[in-house]
Amino acid sequence: MNEIISLSAKNLRRQANSGLGFQLGPFNILLKTSIEEVTQHVQRLYAAYPLTKDHDFIDFYVDLSTPSIIRRYIKPQVNFYFDGYAPFKPLPYIQAAAMFEWGLNWCIANHSNQYLIIHAAVVERNGQAFIFPGTPGSGKSTLCAALINSGWRLLSDEMTLLSMADGQIYPVPRPVSLKNQSIDIIRNFAPNALYGQTVKDTAKGTVGHMAAPERSVHLSNTPALPSKLIFPKYIANAETQLIAFSKGRAMLSAAENSFNYNVLGAKGFESMGELIGRCDCYEFKYSQLEEAISLFTQMSS
Amino acid sequence: MFVEKTKTYLAQHKIRVLSWQDEFVIYDQLSGDTHLLDRTSGELLSLLSDNAMTRGQIQEQLVTIFPDNESQEIDSYIDSFIARFNSLGLLSEATQNQ
Numbered sequence: 298m299n300e301i302i303s304l305s306a307k308n309l310r311r312q313a314n315s316g317l318g319f320q321l322g323p324f325n326i327l328l329k330t331s332i333e334e335v336t337q338h339v340q341r342l343y344a345a346y347p348l349t350k351d352h353d354f355i356d357f358y359v360d361l362s363t364p365s366i367i368r369r370y371i372k373p374q375v376n377f378y379f380d381g382y383a384p385f386k387p388l389p390y391i392q393a394a395a396m397f398e399w400g401l402n403w404c405i406a407n408h409s410n411q412y413l414i415i416h417a418a419v420v421e422r423n424g425q426a427f428i429f430p431g432t433p434g435s436g437k438s439t440l441c442a443a444l445i446n447s448g449w450r451l452l453s454d455e456m457t458l459l460s461m462a463d464g465q466i467y468p469v470p471r472p473v474s475l476k477n478q479s480i481d482i483i484r485n486f487a488p489n490a491l492y493g494q495t496v497k498d499t500a501k502g503t504v505g506h507m508a509a510p511e512r513s514v515h516l517s518n519t520p521a522l523p524s525k526l527i528f529p530k531y532i533a534n535a536e537t538q539l540i541a542f543s544k545g546r547a548m549l550s551a552a553e554n555s556f557n558y559n560v561l562g563a564k565g566f567e568s569m570g571e572l573i574g575r576c577d578c579y580e581f582k583y584s585q586l587e588e589a590i591s592l593f594t595q596m597s598s
Numbered sequence: 599m600f601v602e603k604t605k606t607y608l609a610q611h612k613i614r615v616l617s618w619q620d621e622f623v624i625y626d627q628l629s630g631d632t633h634l635l636d637r638t639s640g641e642l643l644s645l646l647s648d649n650a651m652t653r654g655q656i657q658e659q660l661v662t663i664f665p666d667n668e669s670q671e672i673d674s675y676i677d678s679f680i681a682r683f684n685s686l687g688l689l690s691e692a693t694q695n696q
Contacts, residue, residue, distance in 0.1 A: 545621030545634045552632055559630055563614055566625040566632065570616040 302344035310336050316358075318349030322469035322517045323458070324405065325349045328397075330361040332375060334494065338394035342472045342493050342506055345514040357404040361397055363390070379404055388499075395496055395504050398474060402455055405469065406556040412458040412467065413568045414556040419457040419466055420449040422597040425524035426466045428457050428576070430554040433501070436531025436583070439479040442507055443586040444593065446487035451513040452521060456556070461568045464575070465520035470513040472506035480505045486586060525596065526551065526576040529583065537588040540580045547578035606692050607656065607680060609646035613688065629687055638663060639679060643688060650692060 301319055304312065313336045318327045327349075330336065349355070360378040364387050373390035376383050377400035384403060388396050406414055417430035418441035427444075431437035438454050445451040452468040459466055472493065475483055480495060480503060491508035526547055527539075542550075548569055552558045558565045583589045612627035622640020624633045635643065638660075645651070645659060653676060660672045683689035 543621055544618035545623050548616070548623050549632060549634050562630060563625060563627055566614055566616075570623070574616075574618070 298347045300344065301339065301346050301348060303348075304340075306336075306340060309340050313339070318353065318355060319343065320347045320349060320517070321401075321471065323467050324356040324409075324469070325353050326401070327355045327358045328361075329359070330393075330397075332361050332363075332390075332393045334391070334393045335361050335397050338397065338493050338506075341491060342508040344508075345511045357401070357408070359397070359400060359404065361393055361400075392496055392499055394494060394506070395499060398472065398506060401471070405456060405458075409458065410557055410560060411462070412460055413558065413561060413565050413572075415457040415459065415551055416455070416554045416556060417457040417551075418454045419452040419521075420444045421452055421521040422449045422594065424521060425597050426452060426521040427525045427527060427593060427597065428466070428523060429527050429529050430457075430551055431529055432554070433476070434531075436479075436529050438473055438475060439482060439531065440529055440583070440586070440589055442473045442475060442479070442483045442490075443486055443590055445473070445510055445513065446483075446490055447590045447594070449593075450516060450521075451509050459523070459568060459572055460520070461561070461564055463520075464522070464568070464571055466523055467520045468513070468517050470509040470517060472508055475505050475507060477502045482586070483507060523572055523576050526573070526578045527581045527593075528579070529581045531584065532582050533584055535582045535584045537585060537592060538582040539592060540582075542578040542580045544573050544578055547576075548573045604652050606650040606652050607646060608650035608690050608692055609643050609683075610688055610690065613643070613647055615640065615644050615647070624688065626686075626688055631686070633686065633688070638675075639683075642679065643683065646689065 313328060313330050316327045316329045318325060358380050361375055364374055364376045374387035375390050375393040375396055376387045377385055377396050415430055417428050418437045419426055419428045420441055429437040429440060441454045451470045452466055454473040456469060457466055458469055493506040495503060495505040497503045528550060552569055610626060610628055614625040616623045617640060620637040622635040624635055656676055657672060
């Protein structure tokens with residue numbers, strides 16, 4: 298199967314102009330854009346993703362473009378369109394690649410109700426998926442980035458897709474979104490990983506993306522069974538602490554961190570209950586990535 | 599014939615219940631709300647979802663769960679249980695002819 302890396306920069310730009318189709322875990326995306334920053338972002342961070350074939354079903358048609366000719370030159374902006382509809386206000390042009398990522402998050406979170414979706418990073422080792430739900434600033438993406446640079450497989454750094462049909466977690470490995478201090482922390486931790494452009498002064502502060510490991514992308518069709526549900530909290534200078542979390546409280550916290558628990562009603566409740574029943578649940582405080590990795594690697598052995 | 603009207607309490611039929619050790623998680627299908635309850639409240643609400651019970655019957659159930667407790671404590675527990683779950687919409691009151 299052809300991957301994005303098989304396209305020259307020129308061909309990639311040409312295809313993106315008319316519509317570049319590629320697979321992202323269980324979804325097919327058709328990206329249309331003439332914005333150079335976005336095609337460069339895709340070329341660098343999506344190289345290993347398979348291209349769709351001509352007649353493949355497309356789940357998400359996305360388009361990134363400038364709102365008007367004037368806005369190409371004066372305070373340039375970028376718009377994200379999904380099926381021709383702009384769900385967000387335009388952002389400064391420099392944030393185009395980040396907007397592509399945020400827009401895709403929105404597409405998946407709002408249109409994939411075959412899954413119970415938890416706002417959580419999820420990684421796998423030895424067939425066991427560890428889920429790290431967390432609000433922004435909890436340190437889940439930093440932890441996730443460090444783990445996937447230490448032999449763990451990335452399923453997602455942002456959204457855990459729990460199938461309500463079979464209770465497995467389906468991978469949607471995308472570039473890991475790093476913010477503020479975590480950008481330098483992870484660049485130092487994994488200097489050989491692939492990074493995209495760093496953009497300052499976004500609504501989330503300074504943001505940068507790290508490519509998903511190639512192996513994780515190649516295993517995009519292989520789901521994993523949930524094993525641990527761990528609520529991380531990064532606290533400067535904190536000692537590494539793993540504290541058992543009662544299943545009832547874990548269920549309520551996971552529901553609060555879900556994008557569509559309320560939409561799914563009783564089915565969501567049952568699926569969340571099955572997930573909680575299957576997982577050991579913990580709260581986790583940390584400041585040292587090496588200690589965290591060592592602990593989780595031991596737990597997955 | 600003398601007809602006595604007795605108030606009975608009934609949990610909303612549309613609840614789903616999961617339990618782990620001393621915790622019960624209740625899903626109210628009517629409101630879409632999820633609640634975390636202690637074991638006693640959870641068990642009582644589960645019983646009430648099967649059958650409407652009078653205050654006396656609730657008291658009997660609680661005496662079997664807490665045989666060492668004073669009846670005054672049980673009375674006070676029932677008051678707070680009814681008030682709490684009424685306000686959450688998880689319990690309905692009915693007046694039944696006996």
